[in-house]
Structure formats: C-alpha cells, structure tokens
Amino acid sequence: MTSAKPALIIAAALAFLCQREILAAPASVKAPAAKTAAKAKGKPDIALSAQGKSAFFGPFSMQIGNGLRIRAKFGFTVWSSDKPNDVYMLNAENKTYIRETAFEWLDWNRRGCPNIDVSEVQLVDKVNVHGQPCLHYAAYQMIRNRKVKCAEFYSMEKGPRDPVLIDFWCKHFLLPSKYGFPLLVKQRVGEAMQTIMDIEVKPMPLANVSLSVPKDYKRTTDKAAFYFSDGSGSINKSDLEEFFQQPLK
Numbered sequence: 001m002t003s004a005k006p007a008l009i010i011a012a013a014l015a016f017l018c019q020r021e022i023l024a025a026p027a028s029v030k031a032p033a034a035k036t037a038a039k040a041k042g043k044p045d046i047a048l049s050a051q052g053k054s055a056f057f058g059p060f061s062m063q064i065g066n067g068l069r070i071r072a073k074f075g076f077t078v079w080s081s082d083k084p085n086d087v088y089m090l091n092a093e094n095k096t097y098i099r100e101t102a103f104e105w106l107d108w109n110r111r112g113c114p115n116i117d118v119s120e121v122q123l124v125d126k127v128n129v130h131g132q133p134c135l136h137y138a139a140y141q142m143i144r145n146r147k148v149k150c151a152e153f154y155s156m157e158k159g160p161r162d163p164v165l166i167d168f169w170c171k172h173f174l175l176p177s178k179y180g181f182p183l184l185v186k187q188r189v190g191e192a193m194q195t196i197m198d199i200e201v202k203p204m205p206l207a208n209v210s211l212s213v214p215k216d217y218k219r220t221t222d223k224a225a226f227y228f229s230d231g232s233g234s235i236n237k238s239d240l241e242e243f244f245q246q247p248l249k
Contacts, residue, residue: 046160047206052199056109056172062199064160065209068169077105080211081164088213091226097217098226106171113196114189116150116174117141126157129183130200133157137179150188155180156201173197 050062057072067080076090079102087105090097100108116139124136139151153173159181160166167177173185173196185197220226 048201049204050199050201054197063209065206067211095217096220129154152186153182154184155182
C-alpha cells in the first residue's frame with residue numbers, strides 16, 4: 001500500500017502540469033496578435049494632400065498623415081495626433097514658431113463664424129465631391145424648441161480613420177466626429193447656408209508628411225514677436241519700424 005503512494009503522487013503531478021500547459025497555451029498564442037493589433041491601431045492607414053478654401057484659412061493646402069500640416073496666408077501650422085493638445089504655428093520668414101493649445105487654436109480659427117450646437121444628424125445621400133465618394137449629412141440644432149438645419153457636410157467614405165485626427169478636424173466646424181473626415185462643410189450663417197470649407201484631396205506618400213518643427217526655428221511666446229521679429233524670438237522697436245517702414249512715435 002505504501003509503495004503505491006509515490007506513483008499516485010507523480011501521476012497527479014503530471015496530470016496537473018499537463019492541464020496547466022493546455023490552459024496556458026491560448027494566452028501565449030493570443031498575446032502576439034493583440035500586440036500587433038495595438039501597434040497597427042496607432043498607424044495611419046492613409047496619407048493625403050489637400051488643397052482648397054475655408055472661412056478660417058482662406059486659400060490653403062494641407063498634408064494629412066499622423067496629423068495635419070497646414071499652409072495658409074499666415075504661415076504653417078503643425079498638429080500631431082501623438083500630442084493632440086499642442087499646435088505649432090511656424091513663420092518661415094523669420095524662422096520662429098509659437099505653441100498654442102488646441103483650444104486656443106480652434107477658438108482663434110472660428111473667430112467671426114457663428115457657433116452651432118448640433119443635436120441631430122441625418123444621412124441625406126451618397127455623392128462624389130471632387131471625385132471622392134462621400135456621405136452627405138444634414139445637421140440640426142434646437143432653436144426655441146424648433147429643429148433647425150444648422151449645417152451640411154460631406155464626409156469621405158474611405159478617408160482617414162484615426163479617431164483623434166478626425167475629432168480635431170471636426171472641431172474646426174463644431175461637427176460630431178463619428179461621421180468621418182469632411183471635405184465640404186456648409187453652415188447656417190443668419191438665414192442662409194454658406195460654404196465654410198471645401199477641399200480636394202489626393203493620395204501622397206506618408207513619409208512626405210512633415211509634422212516636426214525645424215531645428216533652426218526659435219520659439220517665441222508672443223504673437224507680435226512671432227510675426228514681426230528678426231528671427232531671434234523676441235521683438236524690438238527697430239523690427240516694427242522696418243515692418244511698417246516708418247519710425248514709431
């Protein structure tokens with residue numbers, strides 16, 4: 001009887017080890033797949049070059065990848081989805097840059113454009129916008145207990161899918177981000193619907209989308225220095241005199 005106990009103990013131990021290995025096997029197989037999925041999620045699926053007009057930028061061009069690089073009459077603006085709260089404005093003439101929060105940048109961009117408060121969105125139809133298949137939506141808000149159309153927008157069917165990027169872009173127009181990346185936006189201004197943004201897009205290499213501030217640019221925290229300084233990051237009387245071409249009194 002006593003000689004049988006060691007054999008039973010060994011058999012039980014082997015059974016326990018085999019069962020633990022069987023239960024552990026699925027976890028070891030799933031781990032690499034989950035890691036790959038997480039890595040792919042942060043990777044942009046599309047890079048685009050855009051050109052058009054907006055009520056905020058005037059005529060402008062834009063690169064879309066891990067973020068946005070916008071070129072307009074006031075210079076360059078760079079925003080990255082890795083740092084969604086940081087917006088960098090670049091002045092190529094005096095090689096200076098200034099950082100703003102996303103809220104400051106968006107608030108400054110919408111100056112002069114009436115606010116809207118979207119409470120409902122309806123799909124209207126499917127159309128092409130500059131050759132791109134888009135979904136056409138109508139947006140509504142409640143005014144004095146009455147549903148009023150406050151915007152129309154046309155979002156790409158096969159556009160960027162990064163939710164952080166889409167959310168930042170849609171905040172320019174006070175639109176819900178779950179309906180995709182808009183190429184054309186109309187907004188209620190007074191009693192009429194006015195086009196506030198219209199762009200054409202085409203594919204471009206992701207590697208060509210530059211979202212970095214050049215190393216030789218000086219940082220400034222003052223907008224006067226950003227626009228008018230000699231490139232040192234600060235401004236003095238002679239800089240303003242040179243810009244306005246007359247002595248200051």
